[in-house]
Amino acid sequence: MNLTAVEFMFLVYFALMNVGYAIGLTTTVRQLALSIRRHQTVRFASLLTRDTHKPISLLVPAFNEEATIEASVRSLLNLRYPQFEVIVVSDGSRDRTLEELTLRFDLHPVSMVVPLTIRTQAVRATYRSASVPHLLVIDKDNGGKADALNVALQYARYPLFCALDADSLLDEEALLRVARRFADDDDLLVVGGTVRPLNGAVFRGGQIVDLTLPRRAVERFQIVEYIRAFLVGRTTLSTYGLLLIISGAFGLFRRDVVLQVGGYAHDTVGEDMELIVRLHRHAREQRRPYAITYVIDPICWTQVPDTWGLLRRQRDRWQRGLMETLWRHRRMFLNPRYGRIGLVAMPYYVFFEALAPVIELTGYLLAIGLVLSGKFSAPFVALFFLLAIAYGTLISFSAQSVEVFLRQRISPPGDRLRLLLFALLDNLGFRQWTLIIRFWATLTGPLRAGQWGKQERRRIDTTDTTPDPPPS
Amino acid sequence: MAAPRSADVQPMWRQFQLLPFTGMALGISVTLTLTMVVFTYLLFLNLFAQSFSRSLVIVLGVLVVVSLTTVLLTVTQLTYVTVTARQDRDVDAQRAAWQTRFDRFLAGGEVPQHLSALAQDELLQRREAQADHPDSARLAALYAGLGLRERDEALALRHRNGTTRALALERLVLLRDDRTLPVFLTLLRDARGSLRNLALLGAARALSVPGAPIPPDLTGVLTSGAFSTQQVREALCLIGPPAEPLVRHMAADARDRWRELAVDAATRLDPQRYADLADTLLRDPTPGVRAGALRLYAGGAPLHPGMHALVLAQAQDPAWAVRAMSAQAMRAFAQPPTVVLWRLLGDPNWWVRQHAAQTLARSEAGRAVLGRAVTEHPDRFARDMARTVTAELTVAANLTVPAGPSAPGVPLPVEPAGAAARA
Numbered sequence: 001m002n003l004t005a006v007e008f009m010f011l012v013y014f015a016l017m018n019v020g021y022a023i024g025l026t027t028t029v030r031q032l033a034l035s036i037r038r039h040q041t042v043r044f045a046s047l048l049t050r051d052t053h054k055p056i057s058l059l060v061p062a063f064n065e066e067a068t069i070e071a072s073v074r075s076l077l078n079l080r081y082p083q084f085e086v087i088v089v090s091d092g093s094r095d096r097t098l099e100e101l102t103l104r105f106d107l108h109p110v111s112m113v114v115p116l117t118i119r120t121q122a123v124r125a126t127y128r129s130a131s132v133p134h135l136l137v138i139d140k141d142n143g144g145k146a147d148a149l150n151v152a153l154q155y156a157r158y159p160l161f162c163a164l165d166a167d168s169l170l171d172e173e174a175l176l177r178v179a180r181r182f183a184d185d186d187d188l189l190v191v192g193g194t195v196r197p198l199n200g201a202v203f204r205g206g207q208i209v210d211l212t213l214p215r216r217a218v219e220r221f222q223i224v225e226y227i228r229a230f231l232v233g234r235t236t237l238s239t240y241g242l243l244l245i246i247s248g249a250f251g252l253f254r255r256d257v258v259l260q261v262g263g264y265a266h267d268t269v270g271e272d273m274e275l276i277v278r279l280h281r282h283a284r285e286q287r288r289p290y291a292i293t294y295v296i297d298p299i300c301w302t303q304v305p306d307t308w309g310l311l312r313r314q315r316d317r318w319q320r321g322l323m324e325t326l327w328r329h330r331r332m333f334l335n336p337r338y339g340r341i342g343l344v345a346m347p348y349y350v351f352f353e354a355l356a357p358v359i360e361l362t363g364y365l366l367a368i369g370l371v372l373s374g375k376f377s378a379p380f381v382a383l384f385f386l387l388a389i390a391y392g393t394l395i396s397f398s399a400q401s402v403e404v405f406l407r408q409r410i411s412p413p414g415d416r417l418r419l420l421l422f423a424l425l426d427n428l429g430f431r432q433w434t435l436i437i438r439f440w441a442t443l444t445g446p447l448r449a450g451q452w453g454k455q456e457r458r459r460i461d462t463t464d465t466t467p468d469p470p471p472s
Numbered sequence: 473m474a475a476p477r478s479a480d481v482q483p484m485w486r487q488f489q490l491l492p493f494t495g496m497a498l499g500i501s502v503t504l505t506l507t508m509v510v511f512t513y514l515l516f517l518n519l520f521a522q523s524f525s526r527s528l529v530i531v532l533g534v535l536v537v538v539s540l541t542t543v544l545l546t547v548t549q550l551t552y553v554t555v556t557a558r559q560d561r562d563v564d565a566q567r568a569a570w571q572t573r574f575d576r577f578l579a580g581g582e583v584p585q586h587l588s589a590l591a592q593d594e595l596l597q598r599r600e601a602q603a604d605h606p607d608s609a610r611l612a613a614l615y616a617g618l619g620l621r622e623r624d625e626a627l628a629l630r631h632r633n634g635t636t637r638a639l640a641l642e643r644l645v646l647l648r649d650d651r652t653l654p655v656f657l658t659l660l661r662d663a664r665g666s667l668r669n670l671a672l673l674g675a676a677r678a679l680s681v682p683g684a685p686i687p688p689d690l691t692g693v694l695t696s697g698a699f700s701t702q703q704v705r706e707a708l709c710l711i712g713p714p715a716e717p718l719v720r721h722m723a724a725d726a727r728d729r730w731r732e733l734a735v736d737a738a739t740r741l742d743p744q745r746y747a748d749l750a751d752t753l754l755r756d757p758t759p760g761v762r763a764g765a766l767r768l769y770a771g772g773a774p775l776h777p778g779m780h781a782l783v784l785a786q787a788q789d790p791a792w793a794v795r796a797m798s799a800q801a802m803r804a805f806a807q808p809p810t811v812v813l814w815r816l817l818g819d820p821n822w823w824v825r826q827h828a829a830q831t832l833a834r835s836e837a838g839r840a841v842l843g844r845a846v847t848e849h850p851d852r853f854a855r856d857m858a859r860t861v862t863a864e865l866t867v868a869a870n871l872t873v874p875a876g877p878s879a880p881g882v883p884l885p886v887e888p889a890g891a892a893a894r895a
Contacts, residue, residue: 022505029497033635034666036485051740052706080481111863113856115822173481183702184669297484383531390538394504397545398497404552405485405493416553420546 021391024236025398031235032402035296054182055083056175056252057156058164061148063091065166066100068303072166073105077132078207081175085134087152088166092121092142101137105129118150118263126155145248146264146271153255153263162252163272168302169198170250171408172207177298178252187289189279190253192238192246193298194230197223200410201301208301211408213415218311220422221430222304223410228399231296238294242345244280244325246292248272250300257282268328270321277329280345284338299408312437319441320448322354357439364432389427396423487639488556496548500541507537563590570594578607583614592620596646603648612649621647625655634664641667645674653678660693668698676710684714691721695730708737715741723749728758735764739771747773754782759791766797775804787812792821799827808838817858818851825854829861839865 058076062069069088076086090098101107107127121143129135140151149163160182164170174193181191200214200223213220237243248271261282264271276292283290305311326333326349333350335342351359367384370376400419403409410419511530570591573584587595592615599611615621624647627640641659644652656678659671672694679686694704708715719741722734735753738746750773753765766786769775775783783805786798799816802809808831816828832838832845845858 019505019509022502025500025504026498026502032485032490036487036490036635036638052702052709054702111860113853113860173484176481177484183706184665184700186700186702377528380528380531383528383535387531387535387538390535390542394538394542394545397542397549398500401493401497401545401549401552404549404556405487405490407482407484407486409553411553411557413550413554416550420549 021232021395024232025395027236027239028232028399028402031239031296032405051082052183053082054160054179055085055158056081056179057152057158057161057255058084058086059149059152059156059161060086060088060164060166061091061145061152062088062093062097062166063142063145063148064093064095064097066093066096068167069097069100070104072164072169073101073135075169075207076164077135078172079170079175080172081179083158084175085136085157086132087136087138087155089138089140089148089152091140091144091148098137098139102127105135105137106131107137112155114155116154117259118154120147120151120154123151144266146266146268149271150263150266153258156255159255160252161255161258162250163248164300165249165302167198168195168249168300169208171299171301174250174298174300175252178295181293181295182252182254185291188254188291188293189257189283190246190251190276190292192234192243192251192294193300194234194294194296195226195247195249195300195302196230197226197304198301199223199304199306208408211410212412213410213418214306216306217422218308219304219306220419221426222311224396224400224419224423224426226304227403228396230294231399231402232395234294235296237345237348240344241291241340242348243292243294244277244341244345244349245273246276246294247300249302250298265328268321268324269317270325273321274325274328277325277332280341281329281332281338284341297406299406315434315437316441319354319357319438320445322349323442323445326350326354354442357435357442360435361439389424392427392431393424396426486556488559489552490635493548493552500545504537504541507534566590567594571598574598574611577614578610583617585618587615587618587620592643596643599648600646612647615647616649616651621649621652625652628655628659628667634667637664638666638670641670641674645670645677648674648677650678650681650684653684657687657690657693661698665698669703672699672703672707673710676707679711679714682714686711686714686717691718694718695722695725695727701729701733705733705737705740708733709740712741713745716745719746720749723753728760731756731758732760732764735761735768739764739768739773743768743771743773747776751776751779754779754786759789759794762786762789763791763793763797766794766801769801769804770797773804775801780805784809784812787816792819792824795819796821796823796827799824799831803831803834808832808835808841810838810841813838814841814845814849817845817849818854822853822857825857826861829857833861833865 058079060072060076065072073086073088088101090101107129110126110128112126121141124139124141127137127139129137136155138151138155140148152163153161160179162175162178178191178193182188197214197219198208199216199219200212201208202210202212213223234243234245251272257279258275261275261278263275265274265278268274279290279292305314326346329346332338332342333346338346367376367381371378371381397420400416400423410416511534514530566588567590570588571594573591574595577583584591595611595615599608599615602608621644624640624643628637628644631637631640644655653675656671656675659667660675662668662671675690678684694707699707708718711718715737719734719737722730723738725731725734731753735746735749738749743750746768750765750768753761753768756762756765766783769779769783783798783801786794786801789795789798795816799813802813810832813828813832816824817832819825819828829842829845832842839862842858842862845854846862847855849855849858
């Protein structure tokens, strides 16, 4: 092989990728300005004060969440929105999730008849809170997250619903911000918001008042990752109508359409992505105008794994979910009937997301092999690798530069410098580690379809962790 | 003590230096893209030159550009965080100082000759929080007197940067000055959706003043497709009673969605005032409009005796939404038509059953029928629904609901033969 031709191929690939990043960065910055134009506080205030809002059902599937459930529900009940209900589904929890809810919210059994259109595991009982009228708790046989969401979906009363993880907290104005998008666009089916790691957050009165960098490296890497993925990645995909993922941790959906397409799929670990792809597919097949978008400023805080083992399992599950969804909807791949979703989004997710571990690891191995066999210049490879790291770091730095404009950000200069350092290290080991995990998940995924793997929850500590300000 | 802030919704973004940063980031992005294209092109030429050392120079060149950019972003970020952290600390003190100055001004003291950007924001928020107070008008006069309203109008209409226009427009929306109405109306046709939406909010607030003249072509603008139905609904509700000509104009629109919206807005605004709309639209060919007209009765529009038969007839409509709304509208009857509601309790659609049960639950006679339905209704889904609503009643209002067999004197509502045919 011609040495220079190989170099050329590498650089062309790299240039293409970076042109894509540059487009992403430009798009993000443009969206930032647009977000400011679109989201004036006076418009949110008008939504709060008029009775023209669309009420929202918040669905919280909970399986063995006794450590987090109270904080999670309390934070939801504190949300600023004129009309919403919270539906917690204890999905056959074997710990004290239900007892904890009963104790904290004074639950009483109620009899409810609802129109059931999706087959689910049996509901054992339904409870209403005597102290909080808009809290409903459903106890059901274990059937997985999708099953729990389908039950909640059918008990929900309102036209919009928001599926949330039990270990997540919503910013108190997050619902206002996502709901505003539904007011602005009649054709909107789903809006996703930004998900940020909860680890390292400082609480006062149940609300996040400050952010510090968590202690563990595994958490710090994820903060870098989430900032980059949401503030640059999703913004760009959404802008061009190519979004296939709305995080399961936070998305606002039009309930009737989700019921029409049959709710969440039971037999995949990527039920959140699968539903979005199915909604795209449904709308395209119906030839109806629709939109599925991401908005940058509603924020959901979620607890990210704090050990390497938990993170490995989570990433393994994400990769399998991605593969399962793409395979299930393979008919859309490069199919002009599905417009840009079939022709651009599906190929993008196949080649740059699902197959990325295979392609990138093969590239690493090929480069090493060519260097060892003397067919490739070691200094060139080293420089090229350095370049890749520098550019990856630059993208993370750019995303972090957007993050500094957020009201809640990591502020101490020392923490910011450390965060920048982790953005550098992210490309020097963490990325390669996750590639290996995802590579393994890709290879073994078909044998483990629908398996979730063990999860653990940490207690969300919402006690005040900052001293009160001194009296003035 | 600081005045309450009406909006009380925190801005998500720090706008300090956002626009310069936006420009810088765009510059970086474009530079990097061009760099990559140029270097790749150079390498393409190099491919044929077969010079390995030049390849290394090219890669090194890109590396230097990327590294310098990274350093620039690091310095910018740290500077920004440090400066804004200090700024955050100063802002509260400045706000408090301006509140004191405004208090003094309102008490007849010195008129401020200049307002900082922070003071402008504080003044507008204070005016918004105390919209009905006489002081509020004085604050608006102060703002206008300093030429700030005119400045904002000029910015909103003519500035080349969209964000600057939006921020100026937001200030005008908060100012809520009738004299700005022409600006809002002009911007309702702006190419940028974000500006149109804000202008609609501003126009709605300005037009909500009793006696404000509704521009004749406003309905056309609202229904032109530039706004979502939800935005138009919000605008009509914000305008309030003065929106009547708009609502009536929309109710006569040839397009279904606007007639539906008109009747929906009428229900939210004042059902009694729009009762005649319900009478007309109940005969509309579109089910959504008929359902809306029925909702108007359920919402409180007085039901003329002559309309009873028409409402009852809608209970056999092929569209479930119309049947459901018909069941709901029967709440406006002096006596619930238990025979029809008994039948609707066994409707195939869950919502119809639910509304029928809820309507029965609102009167003593209806509750008695509901109690019998728990055990005696031939439809098992009707029995379930009756049981659920009865249980809710018992829990919520501690009402005594007679159970089926132990409710003597309650006739079983049975329709005459042939009348129960479902659509």
